[in-house]
Amino acid sequence: xxxxxxxxxxxxxxxxxxxxxxxxxxxxxxxxxxxxxxxxxxxxxxxxxxxxxxxxxxxxxxxxxxxxxxxxxxxxxxxxxxxxxxxxxxxxxxxxxxxxxxxxxxxxxxxxxxxxxxxxxxxxxxxxxxxxxxxxxxxxxxxxxxxxxxxxxxxxxxxxxxxxxxxxxxxxxxx
Amino acid sequence: xxxxxxxxxxxxxxxxxxxxxxxxxxxxxxxxxxxxxxxxxxxxxxxxxxxxxxxxxxxxxxxxxxxxxxxxxxxxxxxxxxxxxxxxxxxxxxxxxxxxxxxxxxxxxxxxxxxxxxxxxxxxxxxxxxxxxxxxxxxxxxxxxxxxxxxxxxxxxxxxxxxxxxxxxxxxxxxxxxxxxxxxxxxxxxxxxxxxxxxxxxxxxxxxxxxxxxxxxxxxxxxxxxxxxxxxxxxxxxxxxxxxxxxxxxxxxxxxxxxxxxxxxxxxxxxxxxxxxxxxxxxxxxxxxxxxxxxxxxxxxxxxxxxxxxxxxxxxxxxxxxxxxxxxxxxxxxxxxxxxxxxxxxxxxxxxxxxxxxxxxxxxxxxxxxxxxxxxxxxxxxxxxxxxxxxxxxxxxxxxxxxxxxxxxxxxxxxxxxxxxx
Numbered sequence: 001x002x003x004x005x006x007x008x009x010x011x012x013x014x015x016x017x018x019x020x021x022x023x024x025x026x027x028x029x030x031x032x033x034x035x036x037x038x039x040x041x042x043x044x045x046x047x048x049x050x051x052x053x054x055x056x057x058x059x060x061x062x063x064x065x066x067x068x069x070x071x072x073x074x075x076x077x078x079x080x081x082x083x084x085x086x087x088x089x090x091x092x093x094x095x096x097x098x099x100x101x102x103x104x105x106x107x108x109x110x111x112x113x114x115x116x117x118x119x120x121x122x123x124x125x126x127x128x129x130x131x132x133x134x135x136x137x138x139x140x141x142x143x144x145x146x147x148x149x150x151x152x153x154x155x156x157x158x159x160x161x162x163x164x165x166x167x168x169x170x171x172x173x174x175x
Numbered sequence: 176x177x178x179x180x181x182x183x184x185x186x187x188x189x190x191x192x193x194x195x196x197x198x199x200x201x202x203x204x205x206x207x208x209x210x211x212x213x214x215x216x217x218x219x220x221x222x223x224x225x226x227x228x229x230x231x232x233x234x235x236x237x238x239x240x241x242x243x244x245x246x247x248x249x250x251x252x253x254x255x256x257x258x259x260x261x262x263x264x265x266x267x268x269x270x271x272x273x274x275x276x277x278x279x280x281x282x283x284x285x286x287x288x289x290x291x292x293x294x295x296x297x298x299x300x301x302x303x304x305x306x307x308x309x310x311x312x313x314x315x316x317x318x319x320x321x322x323x324x325x326x327x328x329x330x331x332x333x334x335x336x337x338x339x340x341x342x343x344x345x346x347x348x349x350x351x352x353x354x355x356x357x358x359x360x361x362x363x364x365x366x367x368x369x370x371x372x373x374x375x376x377x378x379x380x381x382x383x384x385x386x387x388x389x390x391x392x393x394x395x396x397x398x399x400x401x402x403x404x405x406x407x408x409x410x411x412x413x414x415x416x417x418x419x420x421x422x423x424x425x426x427x428x429x430x431x432x433x434x435x436x437x438x439x440x441x442x443x444x445x446x447x448x449x450x451x452x453x454x455x456x457x458x459x460x461x462x463x464x465x466x467x468x469x470x471x472x473x474x475x476x477x478x479x480x481x482x483x484x485x486x487x488x489x490x491x492x493x494x495x496x497x498x499x500x501x502x503x504x505x506x507x508x509x510x511x512x513x514x515x516x517x518x519x520x521x522x523x524x525x526x527x528x529x530x531x532x533x534x535x536x537x538x539x540x541x542x543x544x545x546x547x548x549x550x551x552x553x554x555x556x557x558x559x560x561x562x563x564x565x566x567x568x569x570x571x572x573x574x575x576x577x578x579x580x581x582x583x584x585x586x587x588x589x590x591x592x593x594x595x596x597x
Contacts, residue, residue, distance in 0.1 A: 015207050030195035048206035134183040
């Protein structure tokens, strides 16, 4: 695979190589950013920040093969930071009008109704883990990295979350 | 796959229809392009090689590096080969003592190198405005009173700084502090005297490599030379003795052909000095430092000043280009002329030849040499050095012949004194 070679080039400061790496999975990145940020504009902003951050920190990547999980972790971190900032801005500017409508990335999911309803029954950590696993196809290790918890915790969150949904769902559909 | 997972998969399929907008690549590239260019991470192997070499060097030159801080810097131009080597080994002592002189220039004693034969001092005179040099007196200290010998110095390009090297007599190993006197001429013609003291560590003086009593007499034509001692230090090798030779002062460098041979090869003579007092005439010969490996060491007196009877009469008419032979030595008569002062005869000979008992004969009778005027050294086409001088005789009658009774010159001796045997 060319990934390792490109990563090595990128590590030496080759910007084109880095861009090529990102563009190879651009949709994955975009969807991941979109799922956190909720709108295409912020998603692209997050990706811009990610690529600059990746470029500055390429040297810290020890295993070239781990580029994608590492870069996605950075993307999610960027998204979370941006959300936090937005939250602060909201808190100050729209103190009176919108404190209760503080941005929740999972609320702005436009594409689906019932799945959102299903996920609404679990807590936000379980929801995040489930989404990362099932919607973004990330492995447990990457999810653990993104959410900053152990792999065991990720597994348990997914399992507990799915169980909760199943209980709820079963209750409604009498499956 | 249960119902929920199925739902999730469906959801994922829906999601997969979302693709990144076309402008994403452009935006990412813009962001990336604006990012400051990262320093290229250099491959690590040259570092490893450098580290390895460094370890080798440190290991090999550990002793040298221990002295690294003592290296006197900035005097490469002035130092001769041996001294540069010693300095590179850190055999000097850095001093760095400064004194501001009244005219604004600053005298720095950068460092010294000492051993049993001499003290070499390195100084810098900076902020010089008037191109005036500086002269140094003695170095004094406990049991120390060292006169200055030779010295060399250079101006920098802007002629604002002098760097110099001075040789002094050795200082006492008991001295802890040395005091240097210096005098500088100021612009107004006044002299500024400055006295500066700097610490001295006798333990850092270089060890004497060889010190031996010789007490060997060598008979030469007109007397004897007594070689008394040899002292070899890392900077210089000095041989001292006395000389009792009648016509010692008849040639310029009577000790020129005294060689110090190491392993059969002569090493360079740096200088020779002769001093006469009531006790007799003492001499001191200095040679380059001995090499590391000395298998044999010999002192060879190849030639020394001597005297040869000649009793020759040279016809002066006509003047010939060819040289006359005086006991194997060439003598050219270049010009005979009458002047206000008397008759002048210009002759040339080997540089070591000094004629004795010179008279001219002719119609005016025999006239002895009054004096020698104008002496020049010329190089012949074959590289031979000749001494040309004009002899003056008090007569106004042009002579027919020139008579020479004898001559002082370098005579073959070929005596060998073995210092270290094979």
